[in-house]
Amino acid sequence: EAGVAQSPRYKIIEKRQSVAFWCNPISGHATLYWYQQILGQGPKLLIQFQNNGVVDDSQLPKDRFSAERLKGVDSTLKIQPAKLEDSAVYLCASSSGLPEEQYFGPGTRLTVT
Amino acid sequence: LAKTTQPISMDSYEGQEVNITCSHNNIATNDYITWYQQFPSQGPRFIIQGYKTKVTNEVASLFIPADRKSSTLSLPRVSLSDTAVYYCLVGERGSGAGSYQLTFGKGTKLSVIP
Numbered sequence: 001e002a003g004v005a006q007s008p009r010y011k012i013i014e015k016r017q018s019v020a021f022w023c024n025p026i027s028g029h030a031t032l033y034w035y036q037q038i039l040g041q042g043p044k045l046l047i048q049f050q051n052n053g054v055v056d057d058s059q060l061p062k063d064r065f066s067a068e069r070l071k072g073v074d075s076t077l078k079i080q081p082a083k084l085e086d087s088a089v090y091l092c093a094s095s096s097g098l099p100e101e102q103y104f105g106p107g108t109r110l111t112v113t
Numbered sequence: 114l115a116k117t118t119q120p121i122s123m124d125s126y127e128g129q130e131v132n133i134t135c136s137h138n139n140i141a142t143n144d145y146i147t148w149y150q151q152f153p154s155q156g157p158r159f160i161i162q163g164y165k166t167k168v169t170n171e172v173a174s175l176f177i178p179a180d181r182k183s184s185t186l187s188l189p190r191v192s193l194s195d196t197a198v199y200y201c202l203v204g205e206r207g208s209g210a211g212s213y214q215l216t217f218g219k220g221t222k223l224s225v226i227p
């Protein structure tokens with residue numbers, strides 16, 4: 001079974017630029033999550049989708065971050081404009097049943113200079 | 114804020130059994146206890162989950178006392194490849210309908226020494 005795919009794996013941008021990350025969850029998984037993991041800390045949930053609807057985006061900085069999951073499969077997370085403090089690894093995860101059992105992708109390491 | 118407390122780091126020699134204890138004093142009746150493992154440059158990986166007593170799988174065992182205010186992840190005979198960060202999590206309902214969040218703390222960094 002293929003795992004969660006993410007691209008790109010690495011991205012370097014200057015502050016105030018925009019960036020987008022892509023995630024393809026495990027086939028059949030209805031729930032998709034985006035996390036932000038700052039160095040030395042645990043992942044922090046940004047947004048949760050159930051199929052193509054948003055379940056929880058309470059921790060998403062909506063003035064600069066946006067996410068969508070068209071057709072309930074792939075998802076993109078966008079940052080516009082980026083700030084220095086957005087430097088982190090952005091992880092995508094998916095789950096099919098138990099919300100506690102999530103499958104994570106390898107993440108995208110973003111560096112904002 | 115994470116609902117759990119666990120040691121920041123632990124060291125162990127190869128071949129030893131490692132026990133990582135996590136406290137979750139305010140665990141709710143419906144909450145499960147879940148443990149994840151994260152290697153450098155990888156996403157976290159689900160290890161084990163339990164509600165009470167003992168759960169065992171091919172990777173680890175999870176011990177949960179009757180009051181459920183703590184839990185212990187047991188890794189038998191660790192090897193160098195078990196060096197990773199281990200997260201103890203207790204799920205919580207989020208703000209949206211159907212939302213169930215896993216709040217990660219800083220985890221326990223386990224270093225296995227040859």
